[in-house]
Amino acid sequence: MNWLSDITPPGIKKMFRKRDDNSDALWAKCKSCDEMIFTKDLEASQQVCPSCGHHMTLSPTTRLNAIFDGGQWERIELPDVVTDPLKFKDVKRYTDRLKDYRRKTGEKDALVIGFGQIEGVPSVVAVQNFAFMGGSMGMMLGEGILKAAEQAIANNAPLILFTASGGARMQEGILSLMQMPRTTIAVQMVKEAGLPYIVVLTHPTTGGVTASYAMLGDVHIAEPNALIGFAGARVIEQTIREKLPEGFQRAEYLADKGMVDIVVHRHHLRETLAKILRVLTRHGKKAKPNQQGQNVTPLRVEAQKTESAQKALEAPMDKAAE
């Protein structure tokens, strides 16, 4: 807030409020069927249009509330990273963009990580936030996914990742591209620990995110009609000079092409995840909670364990695991 807004009476502020600030609006319009929906109803239905079933964007915290038992979960903070290593500036400074999105979303970056239980199965769930710079993958998000993986291993818990992203964050240049191999390492660590890694693809998931951790899950679940792809539709149309078919790069299309296991309505997501986790985590020999990653193979960079990994392993979240 600047000095002007500090001295402006609330009534005046309201008059000049930006039009897109409709957070406390009573009604919302479904972009798919144009139906006017009572905001309270939309909240109750997890942002699924009661009239046409269109899945709208769900905020990461609302998502975590809906997924975990009793809406109870503990936040895992994103690790700090160097800010703006390239001193990037297009028409705007990257640092200014970051500040704007941090203020707008109240989050540090485009990922929220929670630890809690899904029908009794302790789980780490990471949710990408499309509202934060298009969910773009930069260094902090990459470190966040590594931390989520480390916490999953430390707690002998599955890792569930909700993807939503336009791809790599250009403002971090090559360092954002390097998050593709780095997040792939996170996935490998979870898999080597014998823990399930489940991806839930939400609208939209494209670019470098799809081409790394989003397509490496043991199970790929997608929300209905979510856009999932590598290249953007416009780029493809310009390249091949033809119209793309109806439903191209949508969840159902990908399921049809063998890239997605199941398309699940948001209202059935929690029970679907719980069913899969129950089976994958209770097959006998590996169902030992809180072994602090002892069943991890030597490939887990034991010799050169990084500081953050070390810290993560030393500080298992006993409280949440109880």
Place this chain on the structure above:
Amino acid sequence: MRSYLDFEKPIAELEGRIDDLRTINGDEAVNVEEEISKLESRAEKLLADTYANLSRWQKTSVARHAARPHFKEYVAGLTEDFTPLAGDRAFGEDKAILGGPARFRGRSVMIIGHEKGRDTKSRIDHNFGMARPEGYRKSVRLMEMAERFDMPVITLIDTSGAYPGKGAEERGQAEAIAASTEKCLSLGAPLVSVIVGEGGSGGAVALAAANKVLMMEHAVYSVISPEGCASILWKEAQGKGENKAPDAAEAMKISAQDLLELKVIDGIVPEPLGGAHRDPEAAIERLGDAIEAALHDLEPLSPDELRVQRRAKFLEIGRSLAV
């Protein structure tokens, strides 16, 4: 006839004058010799100065230079008994990525890389070096084979990016790239990658998650092409017909020198004066020396040590940068 890039015009003029003088015969030829050698040293100095101070956008055009050596030339110059293998054993063959076993300086290796093609016909044949899922799946297949025969893997990266096509998407371009990256990271054999021309985004990194990542001196490696970045971040100016790709190239810091400073790559292979296209044979030799040195360091390591080294190296990227 040599082809010159835009910023090479002053060099082109000097070299043109040298060529003109060379055509002079007879009595005047004695004096001309002196003039020629003067001009030659001027041209060489100009070339050295120009290439020591290339902007990132100029480097992009050098990296894309039509006469720059490609995968086929590198393989012909560096290896013997190369057998190109084809197909992903699932859907088809993708000639944007070539590869196969060969002998390299006294050892058997698996060499894999993008091939852009040289003339119109071969460019189409190789799809301009833009691979489809089959290319990446073939690469995984060849890496697995290398593991079985305990052969180091060399990858040469030269692509503007993975192919954005309908079929490529339908057959899982994203999954193919992710799986190829994962294979690089889990490979139990030494893996040396060199960005020899363009390292374009995910289509490049899919073959370059290596124990040692090198770049040719004037190669570029970026998350998105300068043109692509400009069209998104400078949308308005681009819409008015301005070319903001040079600005995007600068902002993204895409040169080999940038990436070494950011500790993303392990080394730079010096190119002959005026770029690899001026003296392909020398460029090929230098690349061979660099690969040999890298392999020499990696060959004593066990498969697990190789995996640990690779993983630690990538985990370290970005962490050591000054806050």
